[in-house]
Amino acid sequence: MSQGEPGVELDTSLGYMLKAAASALHSALEVVLRPLGMTITHYACLELLSQRPGLSNSGLARGAFVTRQSMNVLLQALERQGLVVRPAQAPVGRALPAELTARGRRQLKLASAAVRRVEQDMLANLDTSEQDQMRRLLTACIASLTEPPGRSKITVQLARVPGGQ
Numbered sequence: 325m326s327q328g329e330p331g332v333e334l335d336t337s338l339g340y341m342l343k344a345a346a347s348a349l350h351s352a353l354e355v356v357l358r359p360l361g362m363t364i365t366h367y368a369c370l371e372l373l374s375q376r377p378g379l380s381n382s383g384l385a386r387g388a389f390v391t392r393q394s395m396n397v398l399l400q401a402l403e404r405q406g407l408v409v410r411p412a413q414a415p416v417g418r419a420l421p422a423e424l425t426a427r428g429r430r431q432l433k434l435a436s437a438a439v440r441r442v443e444q445d446m447l448a449n450l451d452t453s454e455q456d457q458m459r460r461l462l463t464a465c466i467a468s469l470t471e472p473p474g475r476s477k478i479t480v481q482l483a484r485v486p487g488g489q
Contacts, residue, residue: 342465349446356438360431365390367439369398370424370432373408378421407431 334340353364368388372379379387385395399422402408407428410420424432447455 349442352442352445353439356442357435360435360438362431362435365394365398366402367432367435369395369402370407370428371436373422373424374429374432377423380419380421382419384422402428 332340350364353367357364357367365388369384372384372387376383376387381395381399382392384399385392388395390398399408399410402422403410405427406425408422409425410422450458
């Protein structure tokens with residue numbers, strides 16, 4: 325940044341505020357998951373497998389926001405702990421689909437309750453309408469940053485209108 329150009333006003337920067345909120349959420353989740361012997365990535369992996377049994381290492385890595393290598397290390401540890409099972413050989417291709425064991429489901433039940441309490445605390449000062457609005461706004465922010473360049477919402481909306489450009 326050159327002299328004379330204004331910097332980002334941290335007190336009002338939405339990006340900075342989102343990062344601060346994410347950091348506070350991360351810290352609060354670590355506090356409730358640590359006594360259960362879990363990390364946030366560990367919890368995310370179990371939750372993903374609960375909702376999408378048979379998900380591959382790559383799918384789990386994407387869903388937990390970690391590298392495939394990190395997820396592979398985690399899956400090996402979860403297998404050793406008896407929380408996850410994977411076949412010795414891939415049924416199709418190279419992917420080894422993972423599934424929760426009964427023990428994994430029990431641990432996830434405890435962790436999910438703790439995570440729900442943290443989220444309830446985070447949203448305690450927002451009514452249902454504000455929570456819904458927050459979800460819509462965050463979804464819009466994510467979409468704005470993940471859509472391919474040149475494919476704005478306006479372009480997409482125009483494409484849906486008969487005779488649109």
